Amino acid sequence: MKLRFPRRATDRATDPDGSAEQTRDSDSFGEEDEDEFGFSDESPLDFPEPAAVTRRRRRRRRILTLLISIAVLLGVVATLYFSPLLVVRAIAVQDNELLTDERAQELLGPLHGTPLAQVSQRDVENLLEDEHAVDEVIVAARLPEGLEILVIEHPPVAEVHVGEEILFYSQEGELIRTFDESQRSDAEGYATPVISAEAALENESVFRTIVSVLGQLPEGARESLDSATAESRDSVQLELQDGRTVVWGNDERGEEKAAVLEAILGSPAAEFDGVEVLDISTPSAPVTR
Template sequence: MAGPTTAERGERQQLKSGPPRPPRLGRLRRLRVLIILSLAVVLAGGGSIWLLYGSSWLRVDHVSVSGTRVLTEAQVREAADVPLGSPLISVDTDAMAARLRRKLPRIDSVDVVRSWPHGIGLKVTERTPVLIVGIGGKFVEVDDEGVRFATVPHPPKGVPALELTVSRSAGMRRFGTGRLVREAVQVAQDIPAAVARDTRTVKVRSYDSISLELSGGRTVVWGSSEKGRAKAVTLTALMKAAPGARHFDVSVPSAPASAGS
């Protein structure tokens, strides 16, 4: 028995799937969906912009400060000049951080963060003095990078003084005061902790002539800042071996010397 013809198969398929949809109706439905989705996106975007910039819900109404040691929170707030009442999203955090470092040189770094929904947080890291320079009855603090960042009326406790007695020689012209200050800073950082507590002055006569004045009239010839760790280890051992000595020389750490009693 012969099977259905091609025409019969087509009629059966048409009966199963129903009458064909007019192509214009399908395009209209897709266009309607597209328009609705576009309107939803526009409304959502406009609502977000209004929420961030136009509403009163996300505006700056307080500033928190953390990390200060010498500076006061009031000083930091004043220098930051946070625009209270402004939209939180509009605060330029990078510009604020730069302004704080410019106005308050004691600040080494600062993180300015938005604390949603209403706050600005200022996380401050202050510079730490490793040396002080006496000038006109006051004291300039020098940090671990050789930066002179603050002038104070009284020397901070436990920070040795820097004494520059450098002649106007070829070495001075070659290295300059800034370089010699950084060399002294490096020496101050390399001094063993037990010796650092007794160090009163770091004296610099030239690049390779740096010495320490300790409590009790003791002195240490350190030399240059090179091989600082080796010199620190040698000085610790030398002081243990000669506890009564008053003068120590570790300028050549492989051949140290001590003298006096």
């Protein structure tokens, strides 16, 4: 705040020859010009701005900066969310062995043309939910115009032969893939012991017990098996590829039984010469005969 003081009358007086004016000018010592009312444009009495006023001004500036930042962010989000330049034009599916590429692209077709920002994990899961081979998916945008979908599948634990078809089942007893005669080679290489069609189709509870037992085995142990069967839920038997029979019993204490079976499979073959049956239905006291 600046205070101005009027000039003295003697300062305003001027001689005809301008001597008084010259005297005043010489006595001003570099002062700024004065206005018509005699107030100087600059005054040595400058008061500092109150702290409260300074704080309010700074706060207003911060709020304005924040509002501008939010507006820019909303503009970017709106562009990404609605822009026709960033829509799904290509979908890459990875780690899908049981779910074929053709089937995956068919199911995911509705996503084409959708803005990338509008595609969610849940959208992809809904489109693939009827595929029992799919356990979960991981979805990522691949700019500028693609999606990348990583598929995690349920591992098949058993196969059933019905006519010329090979049916793969999960540990939960769900059918996860069917191979026809022309796809037989695609069904090879999986750790899937064969379950007879009779055991699979005649008694659902017995079949579910068999696949539950197979699902408790490590993949390496399943690879040593040729087939599995049962007449009841308490009489599951596994046939090894070398011809020996493993009496497993029911699906209880599966972890203990799996450990015993792995130990047997890892033992020298000479230790089991002449052994045709390995009864591990009581894993704490296995019996051979």
